[in-house]
Amino acid sequence: MTDLARVQITFTSPSGDRSSGCTEERxxxxxxxxxxxxxxxxVIVDNYTRFTADGAKPPALRLCGELGCTPPATGCTTASYEQALMAVNAPDHTYRNSEKCDGKWLVLDFSWRTGPACGGSPDPACSSRLGDRWFFRAKESGxxxxxxxxAGGCQDIQRREPAFPTSLCASLAPLSPSLHPSHPPATTTP
Known part of the structure; x- marks a missing residue:
């Protein structure tokens, strides 16, 4: 790829050899x-760590994050919703059920499959899933x-964040209890 410079860094250390006296990292x-x-x-170092000069003071480079060197701007876009899933540590293979977004506030319902691998079986356990509903505020970082x-409606979120717009939560139905067999009714983030 012509838009990348690949660098391989190899180092050796006697840190595994206790008799060398080199037993700590720095x-x-x-x-x-x-x-x-x-x-x-x-610049790609060792095939997975990416750095960019964009936004860095020369001659330094800036380390890119999980969302790349230029993360998506917060907004009502698919890339932005993916960033929101990462922000709550959603499990791999999560899929979004619905989004309500105005660019400053977001409600995101998402689920992930659970149960045995069934390969088309009509067994209800094959289509079981867990899910969550999260409320977000836009920040510069995402x-x-x-x-x-x-819960449905606005009561819980507006008790926590009174500024959350009623237009985004008034029509929310409660998430089905069958999708949340082990979830408590409401929790807050620290």
Missing amino acids: TATAEVRLPEPLGDRD WDPIFRTS
């Missing part, structure tokens, strides 16, 4: 000289989770 700096100017390219509940 941070070190590695200087890398590229055969040509970096330009607009990002969606900030503020509350989780399975």
